Amino acid sequence: MSQPIVLLLSGPNLNLLGERQPEVYGTATLDDHVEASTAAASARGLALEHVQSNHEGELVDAIHAARGRCAAIVVNPGAFTHYAWAIHDALAVFDGPVVELHLSNPASREPWRHTSVVAPVADGTVAGFGLLGYRMAIDAVANLLDG
Numbered sequence: 001m002s003q004p005i006v007l008l009l010s011g012p013n014l015n016l017l018g019e020r021q022p023e024v025y026g027t028a029t030l031d032d033h034v035e036a037s038t039a040a041a042s043a044r045g046l047a048l049e050h051v052q053s054n055h056e057g058e059l060v061d062a063i064h065a066a067r068g069r070c071a072a073i074v075v076n077p078g079a080f081t082h083y084a085w086a087i088h089d090a091l092a093v094f095d096g097p098v099v100e101l102h103l104s105n106p107a108s109r110e111p112w113r114h115t116s117v118v119a120p121v122a123d124g125t126v127a128g129f130g131l132l133g134y135r136m137a138i139d140a141v142a143n144l145l146d147g
Contacts, residue, residue, distance in 0.1 A: 003047040004071035006141055008037050008134075009059055010052035011078030017103075025103050026130045033134045037074070040138035046071070046145075048138075056084050063090035072097040072141035074134075081106065081116045091121040097144035101137045102127040 010030060013020060018029035034050045041048040049070070051062040059080070066073060073094060080087055081102070091098050100118045105128030119125055123144055126137045 003045055004145060005047045005049055005066075005069065006037075006041050006138065007062065007066045007070045007073045008034065008048055008050045009062060009073060009075040009077070010050065011059060011076060011080045012054040014076060014078055015052055015054070024109075028131045033131060036131055037134045037138050040135040041142075044138065044142035046138070046142060056080055056086055059084075060086050060090045063087070063094055067094055070096065071145055072099070074099045074101055074137045074141060075118065075122075076101040076103070077118050081118055083117060085117055088117045088121055091118065097141045098122045099137045099140045099144075100125040100127075101133055103130050103133060104128060 014030050017025055017033065018027055030052060038048045051059070053059050063073065073091065073096065075091070075098065077084060077087055098121060100116065100122040106116070124140055126133045126140065129136060
């Protein structure tokens with residue numbers, strides 16, 4: 001029997017983690033976050049797939065492709081969090097748990113970061129825990145999948 005798949009989506013500029021504003025986002029690279037997520041998923045009997053894109057449509061396509069194939073989605077939408085209604089709409093028709101993830105805590109940052117268009121279609125949000133947040137988000141979807 002194959003393992004349920006969790007799709008990890010990484011939005012714009014996350015490919016620059018480790019270089020971009022380490023005082024906000026830490027020094028871990030995107031590969032470090034994916035590695036931590038893969039290990040957390042494996043420990044919970046889940047497989048992990050990762051897609052990073054700086055293009056909204058590519059993330060929407062990945063969400064569409066996950067329908068009927070992936071058990072859950074963990075999404076760090078980056079700046080798309082605040083205005084990407086197409087990502088909101090795609091996640092709204094995904095039939096499985098969705099956890100929104102942020103390295104920093106958007107609520108403690110600039111006012112324009114306080115609104116998430118993803119939150120209304122997510123089962124929950126993990127924010128402000130850096131690398132630990134990725135493991136927490138995987139645990140959250142695993143628990144939701146377990147019922």
